[in-house]
Amino acid sequence: MTDVNLFVWWAAIISGGSIFQVLVAIYIYIKQRKRRKESKKIANNVDLLKNFIFVWILIGLLVFYIISIKIGSANLFAAGNIFVEVILIIYLMKNKLAE
Amino acid sequence: MLNEAKVIRKNYWSISPTDVYKTLKTSEQGLSEKEAQQRLKEYGYNELPRQVFSWFRVFIRQFKNPIFLILVACAVVSGFFGELKQSIAILLMIAISVVLGFFNEYKAEKIVENLRQSVSYKSLVIRDGKSYEIDSRLVVPGDINVVYVGDIIPADARIIESKDLQIDESTLTGESFSVEKSSKSLDIQHPTPQQLSNYAFMGTVVTHGSAKCIIISTGKNTELGTISKSLVRPHPETEFQKGIKSYGKMLMTLTMALAIGIFGLNAIIGHKLIDSLLFSLAVAVGLVPELMPAIVTISLSEGAGKMAKVKVIVKRLVSIEDLGNMNVLCTDKTGTLTEGKIILNDYYSLTEEKDPRILSYSLLCNKAAIGEKIIGDPIDVAIWKYAIDNCAQESVKDYSKVDDIPFNYQRRMMSTIVKKDDKLLLITKGAPESVVSRCKYAEIKGKNKPLSSVLKSINVKFNKLSQQGYRILAVAYRKIDKKTSYSVEDEKDLTFLGFLIFTDPPKRGARQAIAKLKEMGVNVKILTGDNELVARKICEDIKVPVKKVVCGSDLNQMSFTKLKKIVEETTIFARITPEQKLDIMKALKENKNVVGFLGDGVNDAPALYEADVGISVDTAVDVAKDAADIVLLDKDLLVLANGITEGRKIFGNTIKYVLMGTSSNFGNMFSAAAASIFLPFLPMLPIQILFMNLLYDIANMTLPTDNVDEEYIKKPKRWNITFVRNYTLFFGPFSSLYDFLTYGIMLFIFGASTPALAKVFQTGWFVESFWTEVLVMFVIRTRRIPFFTSRPSKWLTLLTLSCVAFGTILPFTPLGGFLGFAPLPIRYWILLILMVATYLVLVDAGKVFFYKICKF
Numbered sequence: 045m046t047d048v049n050l051f052v053w054w055a056a057i058i059s060g061g062s063i064f065q066v067l068v069a070i071y072i073y074i075k076q077r078k079r080r081k082e083s084k085k086i087a088n089n090v091d092l093l094k095n096f097i098f099v100w101i102l103i104g105l106l107v108f109y110i111i112s113i114k115i116g117s118a119n120l121f122a123a124g125n126i127f128v129e130v131i132l133i134i135y136l137m138k139n140k141l142a143e
Numbered sequence: 144m145l146n147e148a149k150v151i152r153k154n155y156w157s158i159s160p161t162d163v164y165k166t167l168k169t170s171e172q173g174l175s176e177k178e179a180q181q182r183l184k185e186y187g188y189n190e191l192p193r194q195v196f197s198w199f200r201v202f203i204r205q206f207k208n209p210i211f212l213i214l215v216a217c218a219v220v221s222g223f224f225g226e227l228k229q230s231i232a233i234l235l236m237i238a239i240s241v242v243l244g245f246f247n248e249y250k251a252e253k254i255v256e257n258l259r260q261s262v263s264y265k266s267l268v269i270r271d272g273k274s275y276e277i278d279s280r281l282v283v284p285g286d287i288n289v290v291y292v293g294d295i296i297p298a299d300a301r302i303i304e305s306k307d308l309q310i311d312e313s314t315l316t317g318e319s320f321s322v323e324k325s326s327k328s329l330d331i332q333h334p335t336p337q338q339l340s341n342y343a344f345m346g347t348v349v350t351h352g353s354a355k356c357i358i359i360s361t362g363k364n365t366e367l368g369t370i371s372k373s374l375v376r377p378h379p380e381t382e383f384q385k386g387i388k389s390y391g392k393m394l395m396t397l398t399m400a401l402a403i404g405i406f407g408l409n410a411i412i413g414h415k416l417i418d419s420l421l422f423s424l425a426v427a428v429g430l431v432p433e434l435m436p437a438i439v440t441i442s443l444s445e446g447a448g449k450m451a452k453v454k455v456i457v458k459r460l461v462s463i464e465d466l467g468n469m470n471v472l473c474t475d476k477t478g479t480l481t482e483g484k485i486i487l488n489d490y491y492s493l494t495e496e497k498d499p500r501i502l503s504y505s506l507l508c509n510k511a512a513i514g515e516k517i518i519g520d521p522i523d524v525a526i527w528k529y530a531i532d533n534c535a536q537e538s539v540k541d542y543s544k545v546d547d548i549p550f551n552y553q554r555r556m557m558s559t560i561v562k563k564d565d566k567l568l569l570i571t572k573g574a575p576e577s578v579v580s581r582c583k584y585a586e587i588k589g590k591n592k593p594l595s596s597v598l599k600s601i602n603v604k605f606n607k608l609s610q611q612g613y614r615i616l617a618v619a620y621r622k623i624d625k626k627t628s629y630s631v632e633d634e635k636d637l638t639f640l641g642f643l644i645f646t647d648p649p650k651r652g653a654r655q656a657i658a659k660l661k662e663m664g665v666n667v668k669i670l671t672g673d674n675e676l677v678a679r680k681i682c683e684d685i686k687v688p689v690k691k692v693v694c695g696s697d698l699n700q701m702s703f704t705k706l707k708k709i710v711e712e713t714t715i716f717a718r719i720t721p722e723q724k725l726d727i728m729k730a731l732k733e734n735k736n737v738v739g740f741l742g743d744g745v746n747d748a749p750a751l752y753e754a755d756v757g758i759s760v761d762t763a764v765d766v767a768k769d770a771a772d773i774v775l776l777d778k779d780l781l782v783l784a785n786g787i788t789e790g791r792k793i794f795g796n797t798i799k800y801v802l803m804g805t806s807s808n809f810g811n812m813f814s815a816a817a818a819s820i821f822l823p824f825l826p827m828l829p830i831q832i833l834f835m836n837l838l839y840d841i842a843n844m845t846l847p848t849d850n851v852d853e854e855y856i857k858k859p860k861r862w863n864i865t866f867v868r869n870y871t872l873f874f875g876p877f878s879s880l881y882d883f884l885t886y887g888i889m890l891f892i893f894g895a896s897t898p899a900l901a902k903v904f905q906t907g908w909f910v911e912s913f914w915t916e917v918l919v920m921f922v923i924r925t926r927r928i929p930f931f932t933s934r935p936s937k938w939l940t941l942l943t944l945s946c947v948a949f950g951t952i953l954p955f956t957p958l959g960g961f962l963g964f965a966p967l968p969i970r971y972w973i974l975l976i977l978m979v980a981t982y983l984v985l986v987d988a989g990k991v992f993f994y995k996i997c998k999f
Contacts, residue, residue: 050821050890050896051890051891053821054821054883054886054887054890054891057817057821057883058880058883058884058887061876061879061880062876062880064876065873065876065877065880068869068872068873068876069873069992072869072872072873072993072997073996076996076997097992098988098989098991098992101988102985105981105985106880109884109887113884113887113888113891113892114891116891116892118892118970118974121888121892121974121977122973122974122977125974125977125978125980125981128981128985129977129980129981129984132981132984132985132988133984135988135991136928136984136987136988139991
């Protein structure tokens with residue numbers, strides 16, 4: 045396999061993995077929501093931004109990782125990771141301390 | 144003569160009791176203590192030849208493991224195809240696994256063995272003319288043994304006296320019905336054990352009546368001793384075992400599918416067949432949580448050791464986790480909610496006169512054995528103690544006992560036929576409603592009146608006393624003619640004499656214990672033979688909110704479907720039979736409850752056996768202790784609450800291992816499968832996968848010592864395979880994503896895309912894979928913020944970090960070279976640290992999303 049082919053393969057597999065994860069998240073969310081809806085524990089509307097913030101982070105990360113690997117820049121990769129970590133830690137603090 | 148091994152085959156069945164005494168050199172007074180000690184030396188302890196705890200057996204068990212077989216297959220296949228280095232390495236790993244497994248299991252077994260020995264069975268024997276309660280292991284041939292309902296026969300014995308004796312011989316014969324026994328000699332040649340109606344065999348249970356027997360053979364010389372290996376009755380599977388089984392099935396399906404898929408795809412793509420085979424086998428090994436049995440055993444045995452310190456003895460290890468998950472506890476009243484020290488408070492007739500005959504008749508109609516200590520049913524013992532304290536025991540000296548009609552749970556009464564001045568008297572003592580229903584008259588101020596004229600006042604008095612929390616028995620009598628034998632048919636046309644009034648005060652601490660159990664999500668139900676008024680009073684005293692009370696008579700007419708509905712809302716089941724207790728257990732279990740049953744009487748044994756967790760006490764009758772999974776050295780619910788906490792911690796740590804195995808581990812193996820498709824070389828060598836697996840196992844060894852978050856142990860948990868599946872599907876891909884990312888870094892930043900640089904690629908992925916696989920445990924083990932609001936145990940932290948350090952320096956060592964690793968550039972380590980940190984924070988963020996929608 046050539047490098048180009050290899051990169052396509054790699055990008056396809058990592059994207060496939062991420063899409064699989066997003067689908068699983070949606071599947072679990074819908075299933076649990078259906079169950080709760082039956083017991084009338086939640087409202088009807090779905091806040092796509094709030095409820096799926098984790099999915100957006102994941103997709104953002106995937107795009108960033110593919111771009112940084114494509115460019116082949118270790119520095120970009122390192123800086124991006126630090127940026128994402130900071131965002132995730134803020135998200136965690138906000139959520140867990142609220143609990 | 145006694146030295147012959149098969150003493151049972153001596154024809155004791157055909158000779159008279161007097162001849163049995165002579166042959167065994169004993170008498171009605173029993174052996175002397177000195178002779179008994181001599182015989183103990185001669186015949187040894189009265190115990191069955193059981194599997195002795197041995198290190199060899201534990202060692203051999205390490206090889207009876209499918210993972211072991213897969214690893215051996217890997218070694219053989221490698222060796223066969225000339226990969227000698229790989230073959231030796233795999234064999235070395237097998238050796239390390241075996242040694243690790245052996246030491247941990249040996250330690251666990253030793254704890255269990257010690258605990259097992261702390262539960263003993265007692266036998267009532269006559270020695271030097273006095274009654275003694277001794278450890279059943281000390282019974283010797285020639286001992287006179289007295290047995291009552293609920294006793295387990297301690298050794299093979301010839302019955303010399305019996306009264307309505309029935310014995311459950313299912314342990315020996317498999318027959319589920321009790322058989323009648325008597326002392327009558329038999330004229331038969333070469334009998335089978337079933338034909339020996341004047342023998343009582345070791346391990347069988349007295350279900351009705353009583354008997355006096357001479358022990359004829361003990362230990363391995365008994366019938367049971369010769370066939371003991373085939374007599375192990377399997378316990379019903381616990382909820383935890385069912386959960387483990389369904390988890391195993393789920394994992395096995397995944398493993399098989401993945402292993403076959405990887406082998407097929409690799410073969411199609413054109414990788415070497417041998418490499419493909421070894422790689423798929425290694426992935427399979429990597430997926431199987433081979434440490435699961437060891438983690439569970441270590442957790443359980445450590446837990447059992449801790450529970451023993453708080454006086455809770457675990458007889459069946461696997462029940463600990465069900466104890467933790469128990470959400471309904473059914474308990475008797477006496478001794479659990481009450482002090483269990485039954486005291487005869489008073490006795491009086493219907494006109495509240497203290498008629499001394501009430502006391503003397505209850506002394507005569509009494510089964511307590513009076514020796515150095517008063518032994519027997521607590522009610523009978525209480526009557527004797529009262530009589531001795533009030534110097535009233537002499538009142539019975541002019542009477543001689545003629546016969547007994549033993550107590551049973553259907554009649555709830557017992558009778559004795561006594562003789563005084565050639566006149567016979569039948570005395571009955573028992574539950575007031577049972578006794579009164581057999582009365583025709585009532586004695587009021589020395590005169591007999593028809594019962595119908597005073598029945599109302601009897602009921603009023605009985606209810607009033609019951610409402611005050613007193614336990615009441617009625618005493619009645621009748622004159623009776625001389626007969627050859629007496630039976631329950633004679634318990635009729637009685638004359639009601641008066642009441643015996645007992646107190647059993649609520650236990651100090653019961654209130655707090657009930658409150659704690661409620662807080663822990665355990666719903667307490669009371670199953671009692673007493674009447675509902677007494678039970679209600681106790682509940683009131685200890686603040687148990689009573690939702691509903693159901694009596695045994697109501698249950699008689701109830702269908703199982705109705706029972707299933709009613710058990711959920713009922714707090715007190717009063718006046719119930721052993722069969723009804725069993726039905727209640729079944730109904731609660733059918734309703735998907737994890738049910739515990741705490742009982743100590745012979746009538747509790749079936750329910751103890753049926754419950755998910757059977758709990759008894761050290762002072763219980765043998766058959767109850769035998770049926771129980773857990774024995775409390777103190778009959779205290781607070782002790783039980785501590786045990787429940789321990790069970791929940793163990794369950795929590797087992798679940799951590801399951802969740803780790805099914806998320807990170809699964810993700811890693813999945814990425815290995817995906818990579819093998821598009822890479823021109825194997826992403827990791829089989830030997831490297833196996834070594835990583837071994838290191839991962841070592842890191843997990845201290846997981847049973849880990850701390851469990853408080854909120855986790857607040858409520859009972861259950862195996863939830865849907866949760867485990869969702870967890871796997873959700874968290875597994877995280878690990879794969881970061882594996883793919885590592886591939887990207889190795890291929891496109893470090894250019895390790897050719898077979899020449901395969902070693903660098905494999906090393907890079909090994910380190911990343913191992914770091915993520917092991918470190919994610921700190922994130923998965925809690926729902927809180929790892930380290931900040933939930934600290935792992937120091938041993939877990941220490942061992943895990945040591946393993947990570949070892950995995951990190953491995954590529955720079957000769958062992959690393961041997962395993963096919965190459966040193967990695969510094970730049971990679973920097974990227975790795977950043978990447979793994981992002982991974983761990985991302986998984987933690989994933990937890991926020993996941994736990995918002997999925998509950999365990």
